[in-house]
Amino acid sequence: MFTGLSAFPLTPLDDDRFDERAYAGLITRLVEAGVDSVGALGSTGSYAYLDRDERRRVARTAVQHADGTPVVVGIGALRTSHVRALAQDAQQVGASAVLLAPVSYQPLTDEDVFALYESVTAELSVPLVVYDNPGTTRFTFSTELYARVAALPSVAAIKIPPVPADPAAARERVAAVRAAVPDHVSIGVSGDGVAATGLNAGCRAWFSVVGGTLPATALPLARAALGGDAEGAVAESERLRPLWEMFAAHGSLRVSAAIAEHLGLVAPRCLPHPILGLPAAERERVARVVGELGLA
Amino acid sequence: MFTGLSAFPLTPLDDDRFDERAYAGLITRLVEAGVDSVGALGSTGSYAYLDRDERRRVARTAVQHADGTPVVVGIGALRTSHVRALAQDAQQVGASAVLLAPVSYQPLTDEDVFALYESVTAELSVPLVVYDNPGTTRFTFSTELYARVAALPSVAAIKIPPVPADPAAARERVAAVRAAVPDHVSIGVSGDGVAATGLNAGCRAWFSVVGGTLPATALPLARAALGGDAEGAVAESERLRPLWEMFAAHGSLRVSAAIAEHLGLVAPRCLPHPILGLPAAERERVARVVGELGLA
Numbered sequence: 001m002f003t004g005l006s007a008f009p010l011t012p013l014d015d016d017r018f019d020e021r022a023y024a025g026l027i028t029r030l031v032e033a034g035v036d037s038v039g040a041l042g043s044t045g046s047y048a049y050l051d052r053d054e055r056r057r058v059a060r061t062a063v064q065h066a067d068g069t070p071v072v073v074g075i076g077a078l079r080t081s082h083v084r085a086l087a088q089d090a091q092q093v094g095a096s097a098v099l100l101a102p103v104s105y106q107p108l109t110d111e112d113v114f115a116l117y118e119s120v121t122a123e124l125s126v127p128l129v130v131y132d133n134p135g136t137t138r139f140t141f142s143t144e145l146y147a148r149v150a151a152l153p154s155v156a157a158i159k160i161p162p163v164p165a166d167p168a169a170a171r172e173r174v175a176a177v178r179a180a181v182p183d184h185v186s187i188g189v190s191g192d193g194v195a196a197t198g199l200n201a202g203c204r205a206w207f208s209v210v211g212g213t214l215p216a217t218a219l220p221l222a223r224a225a226l227g228g229d230a231e232g233a234v235a236e237s238e239r240l241r242p243l244w245e246m247f248a249a250h251g252s253l254r255v256s257a258a259i260a261e262h263l264g265l266v267a268p269r270c271l272p273h274p275i276l277g278l279p280a281a282e283r284e285r286v287a288r289v290v291g292e293l294g295l296a
Numbered sequence: 297m298f299t300g301l302s303a304f305p306l307t308p309l310d311d312d313r314f315d316e317r318a319y320a321g322l323i324t325r326l327v328e329a330g331v332d333s334v335g336a337l338g339s340t341g342s343y344a345y346l347d348r349d350e351r352r353r354v355a356r357t358a359v360q361h362a363d364g365t366p367v368v369v370g371i372g373a374l375r376t377s378h379v380r381a382l383a384q385d386a387q388q389v390g391a392s393a394v395l396l397a398p399v400s401y402q403p404l405t406d407e408d409v410f411a412l413y414e415s416v417t418a419e420l421s422v423p424l425v426v427y428d429n430p431g432t433t434r435f436t437f438s439t440e441l442y443a444r445v446a447a448l449p450s451v452a453a454i455k456i457p458p459v460p461a462d463p464a465a466a467r468e469r470v471a472a473v474r475a476a477v478p479d480h481v482s483i484g485v486s487g488d489g490v491a492a493t494g495l496n497a498g499c500r501a502w503f504s505v506v507g508g509t510l511p512a513t514a515l516p517l518a519r520a521a522l523g524g525d526a527e528g529a530v531a532e533s534e535r536l537r538p539l540w541e542m543f544a545a546h547g548s549l550r551v552s553a554a555i556a557e558h559l560g561l562v563a564p565r566c567l568p569h570p571i572l573g574l575p576a577a578e579r580e581r582v583a584r585v586v587g588e589l590g591l592a
Contacts, residue, residue, distance in 0.1 A: 016377050048401035049375045079345045080569035081312045105344035105399070105432050106549055106571055116570040136401050138434055253402055273376035274412040275402055 002186035004036030007211035012266035033215035041074035070096035127156030162191025193244030199225030298482035300332030303507035308562035329511035337370035366392035423452030458487025489540030495521030
């Protein structure tokens with residue numbers, strides 16, 4: 001489950017309500033493309049913006065339409081008791097695994113974060129992915145904390161932040177994490193623009209934003225890298241550079257939503273407010289890049 | 297309402313449940329000390345960690361025990377529709393004003409934040425305090441954005457982040473904000489360690505963490521500064537330096553909780569997990585400082 005392409009779809013809203021039909025369509029699209037797992041309610045799936053009932057519905061819809069493809073469900077929340085309730089909900093609707101980021105409002109200490117994972121894993125029946133995303137959680141894991149958390153029961157993978165763009169530095173970084181955590185814990189890369197670099201550096205999974213909306217675009221890169229064709233993966237990533245540049249400028253969430261809206265996969269303005277999505281000029285650029293790269 | 301000491305109490309939990317009795321005691325303590333307003337459900341009141349029902353109960357309890365002292369209620373949340381619902385709840389239970397920070401998970405743009413305030417103020421019957429707290433929201437207001445937001449209906453005050461410690465730089469900063477926003481919009485300082493500096497630099501209110509737990513400690517400083525005794529305010533602030541140093545090291549929330557726990561005002565471990573609160577050695581230091589400064 002923690003090898004290959006883990007695709008993170010949007011959770012589309014329509015007039016501030018969960019658009020279940022569009023979401024089912026996104027899940028079906030991923031499964032038909034052949035992704036290795038579906039990451040429901042990741043950052044791209046706006047988990048932090050949805051209430052408990054919505055999150056249960058989203059997770060249930062993902063599992064129902066995944067047709068046997070493993071579904072990893074995000075359970076992050078600010079309060080430990082809420083995380084535990086979300087973990088129960090995810091397991092009840094059939095999640096194959098859960099994904100947990102140390103979401104913060106007040107900055108968290110290492111001890112706070114360790115205790116969070118300890119509390120949640122103590123009552124978990126499915127594997128857990130440690131989700132390290134300092135750009136949204138504002139918490140930065142040390143390699144030592146990876147080691148402590150990875151030794152907890154049920155921890156099966158770590159979703160690490162973007163690796164350095166330099167291949168040697170990326171190899172060094174992945175090797176350092178690899179050396180710190182038990183062998184059974186998979187290391188997966190995030191940050192689509194450096195996915196090829198991360199996979200070539202030894203990550204076994206790609207937790208992918210672009211793969212959640214454009215799975216046929218992401219799969220060749222993942223297959224090349226994990227099949228040993230490092231140069232092919234880099235070439236595929238280079239081809240997609242205009243996309244990575246837009247991700248860097250506006251965030252992958254806003255760009256993915258604009259792509260999905262442009263392709264008619266979701267209703268217009270599918271993101272939870274206050275996130276307005278891209279302005280008109282940037283939407284035109286997205287449409288142009290989608291056309292030029294043949295991403296539709 | 298937006299002049300003087302606005303005191304922000306903790307929202308104490310007991311075994312992960314809102315401790316209404318302890319909270320009522322904290323509110324009574326503030327009112328008896330004579331604070332100018334109560335800031336319920338600020339960052340110190342853990343608003344971001346509580347669900348809608350809890351927040352309604354907290355706001356109602358604050359108003360019930362405030363005995364006519366104005367209560368400002370925090371309505372921040374990640375999603376605009378949730379903020380609007382919380383604004384309705386706060387008004388229904390009798391809040392005198394609301395306080396809104398642009399809470400973020402995905403980093404927000406200026407347009408996102410402006411649209412949030414525009415949407416919320418469009419249907420508001422009480423004044424709104426713009427809450428600028430980059431340390432928890434990770435959003436930084438420009439002075440231009442202050443000006444745009446302050447021109448919206450119902451905006452009555454801005455809670456600015458800590459001013460520079462240098463008095464001249466602080467005066468320059470407050471003057472810049474003052475020049476950018478309409479005259480009827482009050483500017484209040486936060487960051488207890490520079491409260492005297494901020495008040496002496498022209499802020500008319502102090503949105504105070506320490507004032508929420510130790511009102512009798514905060515009031516002399518506020519009264520001195522706002523009464524024109526700048527030197528007296530500075531001397532009072534200097535006296536409290538050991539407290540500011542602990543705030544800087546551990547965050548004002550954890551230290552305030554430790555003080556309230558030490559004084560028996562709240563149950564032990566009153567903060568929402570995963571926030572563990574101070575380790576034992578630091579709690580001893582807190583107790584020592586409370587004793588030495590005569591803060592009880």
